[in-house]
Amino acid sequence: MMNKEFFMREALKEALKSYSINEVPIGCVIVKDGEIIARAHNNREQNKDPLGHAELIAIKNAAKHLGGWRLVGCDMYVTLEPCIMCSGAIMDSRIENLYIGAIDDKRGCVASYLPILKDRMIPHNVNYEYIQTISPYIIKRFFRHLRRLKKESKNKI
């Protein structure tokens, strides 16, 4: 049986796919009965799609895999704390356990910036747990890389 760290590393592999195409590096896998049934990486810029967050793509793919929109008994591993849209989709699609690689204190809407999934008023409960990973480092490095790219392109003009 694979452990939580294994699945989080798989989510990190997805995040690195985003990195390699200059997208904010966020990756995600969905697991049912110890098996990865969906995986995705953020590709919002490349696909020009407001729904291009890793979590939403993985949720859509998991539903296709299971043949229904309720992802009962599924766990999600995601490298960064989800935004409002993704937190809503996670709750609404009945994801049971959510494992988060890094707190996002600027945008995270599970339990930090806007603690939506912590709110007792939400209609479905999602268990969540933060698992310490290298994802904050990857994200910081990515934004440094992005700033450098911007500076270089300015210097060229």
Next chain:
Amino acid sequence: MMNKEFFMREALKEALKSYSINEVPIGCVIVKDGEIIARAHNNREQNKDPLGHAELIAIKNAAKHLGGWRLVGCDMYVTLEPCIMCSGAIMDSRIENLYIGAIDDKRGCVASYLPILKDRMIPHNVNYEYIQTISPYIIKRFFRHLRRLKKESKNKI
């Protein structure tokens, strides 16, 4: 120039498409420069898609139409107050004005049940306005219809 009531009626036409296929009747249009650039109706059950809410489908289509994920200068007309996921997507995709046909005090996450779009902490501001329509009547009638269908199918067994 068409007025707000015209566009809300167009959203209601979309809601009726959901009704006719036994889906919760919610419809939506997205308008830019006085023109409808995307329209959609809820089809979550039929498409077995957790992202099958009218608002998300319309946002995806509007982005395709505009060739980018930021829906700057766009207005959304939706027959029922959006849920967490859709409220997040509306904010994140930079929809400017949101017109809502009916308050959803059980699930609405704009300004009623969970007032997320009212929260000053959110990163992008969305103006919202409630426009009184017949959509609460349509939704109530739909659920009565659904209960009758369930009762009939039980009686058959």
